[in-house]
Amino acid sequence: MNIFEDGLALNLSGMLNDILPIAGKILLLIIAYSIVKPIGNKMIRSSIHNAGRTRKISNGRAKTLEKLLINLFSYVLLFIFILMLFATFNAPIGPLLASAGVIGLAIGFGAQGLVSDVVTGFFILLERQLEIDDYVTTAGYDGVVEEVGLRTTKIRSFDGTLNYVPNRLIEGVANHTRGNMRALVDIGISYDSNMDEAITVLEEVCRQYRDDERFKEGPDVLGVQAIDSSSVVLRVLGQTENGMQWACERDMRKSIKEALNAANITIPYPHQVFIEESAK
Secondary structure: OHHHHHHHHHHHHHHHHHHHHHHHHHHHHHHHHHHHHHHHHHHHHHHHHHHHHHOOOOHHHHHHHHHHHHHHHHHHHHHHHHHHHHHHOOOOHHHHHHHHHHHHHHHHHHOHHHHHHHHHHHHHHHHOOOOOOOEEEEOOEEEEEEEEOOOEEEEEEOOOOEEEEEHHHOOOOEEOOOOOEEEEEEEEEOOOOOHHHHHHHHHHHHHHHOOOOOEEEEEEEEEEEEEOOOOEEEEEEEEEOOOOHHHHHHHHHHHHHHHHHHOOOOOOOOOOOOOOOOOO
């Protein structure tokens, strides 16, 4: 019994001597990974920030490149960590790399959609079709781009929904944040109102907004846009900064309504007339 216990103790001691160095190496790898990853991310952010200042890269472009490079760095660092982990257990790395190549080739043939996503994502980034903070309409979604990756693009709808769109589905992109945007307000006045007086009132409102920094051009009164069944529609149009067109339209509608009320110009509204016949 003592011989058995002594043999078991020797075996356990040998196993501990073998395991402890491996555990120490794994711990060092984990610590190194935990240190290198945030340092690398910080260096990427700093490099993109400096490049944005020296080369005048737009803020959206800088954010797009930053997230893409951080993702690529994370994938490469994780791959290196896995290889070093196998090396810690004295596993041959050569056959592992060869197997990874064969598996990758098989995945490439089997997952053609994934390859299409990556290729399409590369050209989207190269051609700058989408950038972070752009307001776009594509693939049946309408919203603000939060991330552009090699495989998927994240678009945040205005109701708060975050949509993950595979890059291969992105086609016919309508980017609403390139160049100045249009602030358009149509206002209807009644047929009984003086049309020239209404246009004068609108021109006065437009002059109040010409000093507004949000407007890059105008606003101006274009004139009569349409003649509806119950109103004459006048149109006001101006060019604004990206993303400011909705706020400008809301402010102008309020100002126009107040100015027309002050001038006693009627804005028609739906109403019904009931005719009651007297009994014979």
